[in-house]
Amino acid sequence: MTPEIIEKINKFTRREFTEEELYVFDLILCDNEIDRDCERFSDGALEKMSTLFIGKTGIFDHNAAAANQNARIYDTELVTDNSRKTKNGEPYRYLKASAYMIRTNENKNLIAEIDGGIKKEVSISCSSAKRICSVCGRDRAREGCEHVKGRLYNGRLCHIILDGVSDAYEWSFVAVPAQVNAGVTKKFTDERDVKSAVAEYSAEDSELRCEIRRLAFFRGGRAAAEAAEVSARGMNTPQLRGLKKAYERIAGAKPAEVQLMPDSKPNNADMYKI
Numbered sequence: 001m002t003p004e005i006i007e008k009i010n011k012f013t014r015r016e017f018t019e020e021e022l023y024v025f026d027l028i029l030c031d032n033e034i035d036r037d038c039e040r041f042s043d044g045a046l047e048k049m050s051t052l053f054i055g056k057t058g059i060f061d062h063n064a065a066a067a068n069q070n071a072r073i074y075d076t077e078l079v080t081d082n083s084r085k086t087k088n089g090e091p092y093r094y095l096k097a098s099a100y101m102i103r104t105n106e107n108k109n110l111i112a113e114i115d116g117g118i119k120k121e122v123s124i125s126c127s128s129a130k131r132i133c134s135v136c137g138r139d140r141a142r143e144g145c146e147h148v149k150g151r152l153y154n155g156r157l158c159h160i161i162l163d164g165v166s167d168a169y170e171w172s173f174v175a176v177p178a179q180v181n182a183g184v185t186k187k188f189t190d191e192r193d194v195k196s197a198v199a200e201y202s203a204e205d206s207e208l209r210c211e212i213r214r215l216a217f218f219r220g221g222r223a224a225a226e227a228a229e230v231s232a233r234g235m236n237t238p239q240l241r242g243l244k245k246a247y248e249r250i251a252g253a254k255p256a257e258v259q260l261m262p263d264s265k266p267n268n269a270d271m272y273k274i
């Protein structure tokens with residue numbers, strides 16, 4: 001840990017912390033790849049989020065009830081990987097974040113887990129005012145167009161480009177053993193992994209449960225998230241899809257409460273969860 005890093009972190013803390021008291025780690029918040037919903041962030045959106053996420057606190061979902069399970073982002077970096085192309089044929093770009101935790105007795109097991117190289121699944125939530133059609137460039141948040149996302153037009157996949165990001169709300173970090181997590185991560189999964197249909201199916205269920213929990217969290221905090229998790233536990237895939245849609249409708253109708261930024265207003269912008 002360099003003195004510059006410690007200085008950056010100490011801007012966010014009430015008192016000065018020493019290197020021994022701090023634990024730092026990196027994570028990938030989001031990228032420019034077209035996701036399963038046929039949506040991707042614009043370069044401008046990624047740049048905007050690189051500033052908006054600094055200082056934001058994230059939670060560790062798998063143990064949210066425990067004390068001191070929060071981490072805060074102290075730095076971000078937009079990274080371009082020219083060796084890898086997105087489905088849209090562009091160089092792969094991702095938003096890397098560096099986060100810190102204050103070492104305590106309560107979080108030492110969690111820190112050991114992260115140190116142990118377990119896979120990290122990150123979810124973020126932000127508001128994005130524009131939904132640009134990749135084929136015609138119309139803003140689908142304002143007007144419709146005839147293009148269907150997921151279809152090919154002149155050999156190119158029609159997708160929605162999320163732009164006009166005005167707020168970043170939350171991030172959360174699900175740390176699970178790599179073999180359990182294989183195929184679950186919506187974005188950052190290594191595409192060389194070949195998964196069986198069965199694995200894909202249960203991965204979708206896990207992801208849906210995760211998203212339902214997240215949407216409920218932004219709606220009603222931790223208690224709502226836990227209640228949603230319990231009700232989703234016994235559901236099959238179609239039921240989970242339905243429940244997720246219901247939560248998304250609620251989120252779209254009324255901007256969810258902003259947990260960490262009480263002064264900001266979403267401005268009718270839609271909530272997106274990655």
Ligand SMILES: [Zn+2]
Binds near residue numbers: 135136137145146147
């Ligand atoms: Zn269009």
